[in-house]
Amino acid sequence: xxxxxxxxxxxxxxxxxxxxxxxxxxxxxxxxxxxxxxxxxxxxxxxxxxxxxxxxxxxxxxxxxxxxxxxxxxxxxxxxxxxxxxxxxxxxxxxxxxxxxxxxxxxxxxxxxxxxxxxxxxxxxxxxxxxxxxxxxxxxxxxxxxxxxxxxxxxxxxxxxxxxxxxxxxxxxxxxxxxxxxxxxxxxxx
Numbered sequence: 001x002x003x004x005x006x007x008x009x010x011x012x013x014x015x016x017x018x019x020x021x022x023x024x025x026x027x028x029x030x031x032x033x034x035x036x037x038x039x040x041x042x043x044x045x046x047x048x049x050x051x052x053x054x055x056x057x058x059x060x061x062x063x064x065x066x067x068x069x070x071x072x073x074x075x076x077x078x079x080x081x082x083x084x085x086x087x088x089x090x091x092x093x094x095x096x097x098x099x100x101x102x103x104x105x106x107x108x109x110x111x112x113x114x115x116x117x118x119x120x121x122x123x124x125x126x127x128x129x130x131x132x133x134x135x136x137x138x139x140x141x142x143x144x145x146x147x148x149x150x151x152x153x154x155x156x157x158x159x160x161x162x163x164x165x166x167x168x169x170x171x172x173x174x175x176x177x178x179x180x181x182x183x184x185x186x187x188x189x190x
Contacts, residue, residue, distance in 0.1 A: 014141035015126045018062065021054050022118040029111040033104065041098045044107075048094050049154045051114070055083050056152035057145045058121070065141065066125045069132060075124045082117040086110060087156040094155055 028050060031043035063076045089110050096103050130138070 012139045012142055014138050014145055015130045017142045032107055044098050052154050052156050053149045053152040057148040060148045061144045069128050086113050090156040
């Protein structure tokens, strides 16, 4: 069942944008878990890329905004710990053969962790941010998230769960990731 809203790519509200991405992440987990062979591999590559880009943008744009809220530091610190743990498992999976018998069990654990994390973000961060910022501000934050995503790494890099670390390491790591992706894609065409 597809959970990604039809307007996911064009929404101008940062909260709607991020919730749409959470829907796409759910869809990709379903594709990975209910496919095999080349189809599973391609769905997993899409999932890895979306998770890496999405989390980087949240770490650079959304979490710093949420820190301004009452109790925001604790909320964000909890989300960052969840993101670090998910990145560690995702990095392990990223190097695993999608036909490995351990793969699906690990993907399912990651799915539970990521979807629990997404629900916590939506409940403790997104709803409060929507109440605190104007529609114009939320539109500006959506543009900032899209800009961060355009230059974000495409693979997980545990240990970079802060805006500062992402800004310092992100561009170089993102370039390396994107070159790695191009080389892999070129090999796949042969």
